[in-house]
Amino acid sequence: MTSGFDYTGLLRSDLPAAAAKWTGFPKYNFVGGHNDADSVPVAHLIEAATRVLQREGRTLSMYGMHSGPLGYRPLREFIAAKLARDAGIRCDADEVLITSGSLQGLDLVNSVFVAPGDAVIVEDMTYAGTITRLQRLGARIVGVPVDAHGLSASALREALVRLTAEGIRPKFIYTIPTVQNPTATVMPEARRREILALSSEFRIPIFEDECYADLVWDGVRPQALRGMVNDDQVVHIGSFSKSIAPALRLGYVVASWPMMSRILPMKTDGGSGALEQMVLAEYCREHFEPHVHALRKTLRGKAEALMAALRAQFGDQAEFEDPAGGIFLWVKLPARVDTTKLAQVALQAGVAINPGAEWMTDPVAGKVRTRICFAHSPVENIREGVGVLAEVCRREFGVPTQEAKSHR
Numbered sequence: 001m002t003s004g005f006d007y008t009g010l011l012r013s014d015l016p017a018a019a020a021k022w023t024g025f026p027k028y029n030f031v032g033g034h035n036d037a038d039s040v041p042v043a044h045l046i047e048a049a050t051r052v053l054q055r056e057g058r059t060l061s062m063y064g065m066h067s068g069p070l071g072y073r074p075l076r077e078f079i080a081a082k083l084a085r086d087a088g089i090r091c092d093a094d095e096v097l098i099t100s101g102s103l104q105g106l107d108l109v110n111s112v113f114v115a116p117g118d119a120v121i122v123e124d125m126t127y128a129g130t131i132t133r134l135q136r137l138g139a140r141i142v143g144v145p146v147d148a149h150g151l152s153a154s155a156l157r158e159a160l161v162r163l164t165a166e167g168i169r170p171k172f173i174y175t176i177p178t179v180q181n182p183t184a185t186v187m188p189e190a191r192r193r194e195i196l197a198l199s200s201e202f203r204i205p206i207f208e209d210e211c212y213a214d215l216v217w218d219g220v221r222p223q224a225l226r227g228m229v230n231d232d233q234v235v236h237i238g239s240f241s242k243s244i245a246p247a248l249r250l251g252y253v254v255a256s257w258p259m260m261s262r263i264l265p266m267k268t269d270g271g272s273g274a275l276e277q278m279v280l281a282e283y284c285r286e287h288f289e290p291h292v293h294a295l296r297k298t299l300r301g302k303a304e305a306l307m308a309a310l311r312a313q314f315g316d317q318a319e320f321e322d323p324a325g326g327i328f329l330w331v332k333l334p335a336r337v338d339t340t341k342l343a344q345v346a347l348q349a350g351v352a353i354n355p356g357a358e359w360m361t362d363p364v365a366g367k368v369r370t371r372i373c374f375a376h377s378p379v380e381n382i383r384e385g386v387g388v389l390a391e392v393c394r395r396e397f398g399v400p401t402q403e404a405k406s407h408r
């Protein structure tokens, strides 16, 4: 149905491009952060929902239940205990704010720091959602290279020296240290200490985004940057999207009260969904650990299937590092491939991939890269989809040069 009303001159002139209508998922869906459908713990979530609603359902009559504006207290207590055990973060439940996904955490932290024209430092390969948000806020985005150990300390020093010489104090250093998106590297402890030392020296806080940290293959998560200092030199966000399910839309911000008291007034939605918080808290108490243990194994298997399919189809023309965990593989193709174009033509053949240009602060450098999510598709679908991708890529760019092996 078309709208009969004429909005000309009424809508803001700086809105983002109009959304395209959703037309369903492609057959081979390797984009975004969708997770493994068979791993969603449906039966235990049903049990948890029944139990918690019978016990506490009446508290839904109040905004914030009995827990106040930071979110459902048992969930905040679970997060605080888990972060102490797994990430070395000392915080109490009142230093945890429940958010609607860590995307809301990103928005909230950005909103207290970033005004138009402010400089922010990010990894030069980073989460597209972070880049678009900072662009929309009118930030000056300074990309600093990442290497096999995450954010490069020497390049960070150079950037900080350069900005200081220009009289600019960036608002924060945004980093994804544990299973970086998109490179899937884990920053070792020594590098973490170097980054923290630079943050202290130049008096620039760190904005730490750890939404994949539960998915390090061996289950051993390094101490978080926040855990190494335990104060607001590091503002920390996390999520249940990758460990349980993205559609739950539950994440969190960790900050001490002086910072939290500035962030909280920016969360103006009356609280994140209460049912999700209650059910998740009830579920996590008993089941979180065994669940992520099994999920990691499943994801590792799928990562291996994807790497094997790429080797079979592209040979050494697809370059990638074995990921340290997570749900993505970051792939480099030969220079004559343009992955933005490849993503468009592949989609017509039913294969969705994320073009690298959207995951880099220098889109030109991202032209030969693509991010492939292996978490959602069954192994057979991964094999087939990579075969179709190779066919399309050869037709468009002559890569891979070898005839594809049978994949159907």
Ligand SMILES: Cc1ncc(COP(=O)(O)O)c(C=O)c1O
Binding pocket: 032, 033, 100, 101, 102, 103, 104, 106, 127, 129, 176, 181, 209, 211, 238, 239, 240, 241, 246, 249, 250, 251
């Ligand atoms: C680095 C990073 N941060 C934040 C998010 C947002 O996730 P969510 O809002 O589902 O927690 C994502 C999602 O892919 C991500 O990769």
